[in-house]
Amino acid sequence: MSMIGSFEGFQPVSLKQEVEEQPSETDRLSTEEGDPGKDSAPKLISRQPSVTESTLYPNPYHKSYMSRKYFVTRPGAIETAMEDLKGHITETSVETIQGFWLLTEIDHWNNEKERIVLVTDTTLYICKYDFIMLSCVQMQRIPLSAICRICVGKFIFPGMSLDKRQGEGLRIYWGNMGEPSLLSRWNPWSTEVPYATFTEHPMKHSSETLLEMCKMSGLTSKLVPTIEKAHKNPTGSGSKKEFRVLMEPILIETYMGLMSFIGNRNKLGYSLARGSIGF
Numbered sequence: 516m517s518m519i520g521s522f523e524g525f526q527p528v529s530l531k532q533e534v535e536e537q538p539s540e541t542d543r544l545s546t547e548e549g550d551p552g553k554d555s556a557p558k559l560i561s562r563q564p565s566v567t568e569s570t571l572y573p574n575p576y577h578k579s580y581m582s583r584k585y586f587v588t589r590p591g592a593i594e595t596a597m598e599d600l601k602g603h604i605t606e607t608s609v610e611t612i613q614g615f616w617l618l619t620e621i622d623h624w625n626n627e628k629e630r631i632v633l634v635t636d637t638t639l640y641i642c643k644y645d646f647i648m649l650s651c652v653q654m655q656r657i658p659l660s661a662i663c664r665i666c667v668g669k670f671i672f673p674g675m676s677l678d679k680r681q682g683e684g685l686r687i688y689w690g691n692m693g694e695p696s697l698l699s700r701w702n703p704w705s706t707e708v709p710y711a712t713f714t715e716h717p718m719k720h721s722s723e724t725l726l727e728m729c730k731m732s733g734l735t736s737k738l739v740p741t742i743e744k745a746h747k748n749p750t751g752s753g754s755k756k757e758f759r760v761l762m763e764p765i766l767i768e769t770y771m772g773l774m775s776f777i778g779n780r781n782k783l784g785y786s787l788a789r790g791s792i793g794f
């Protein structure tokens with residue numbers, strides 16, 4: 516009985532790996548450039564990734580699904596709000612509106628609140644607008660002649676504070692120069708605090724319209740000369756008060772900050788899509 520190894524039909528085969536290294540496109544290019552006398556095929560050029568980027572705004576729509584959660588970014592929402600507020604002011608007074616701004620108000624407990632700020636010839640309006648129901652919920656009216664000071668600077672907190680924020684803000688003071696009472700400072704719902712603090716809205720880069728409306732510098736440049744003009748008016752109630760613009764840190768006197776920590780992380784002060792509740 517013959518063995519398989521001695522069968523004449525089987526020939527020994529050398530299993531040699533016949534894989535040659537293929538030169539890269541860059542290597543081919545350098546080789547061909549080094550041998551000009553050699554007649555070869557068209558040169559292969561290595562392609563480099565494009566470094567050109569097209570941007571519309573300083574921070575384009577890299578997370579568009581996040582911007583859609585804010586009702587203020589929905590088509591027509593901010594335009595409807597402006598028309599509603601313009602109609603309300605026209606019905607109640609003969610003032611001329613100087614401009615609209617969409618900002619975030621920071622109260623004395625460091626809570627963020629979405630606000631529309633209006634400046635007229637004689638009045639500063641701070642409006643709480645419901646962008647879900649498209650209606651004005653609250654409007655605070657401050658005569659420009661009563662504004663005594665504007666501060667622009669970075670936020671600072673007490674050394675023992677546990678909930679701090681970065682960035683810059685704008686604080687507007689009115690009435691007398693005294694500090695709020697102890698009861699007002701420790702009451703998170705107090706409406707007797709004689710100042711308002713603002714910072715830029717988180718959706719400032721979602722569109723060209725909001726980009727212009729969320730600029731604090733735009734509000735400051737419009738507000739300062741309008742206040743100075745109101746103070747020069749001899750019939751104004753605050754014509755004898757000194758008005759100052761200061762560049763200094765803005766103190767937010769909070770320590771534990773548990774309420775603001777929960778509220779700001781969940782954006783409770785904004786008209787926001789919260790998702791479905793149920794199953």
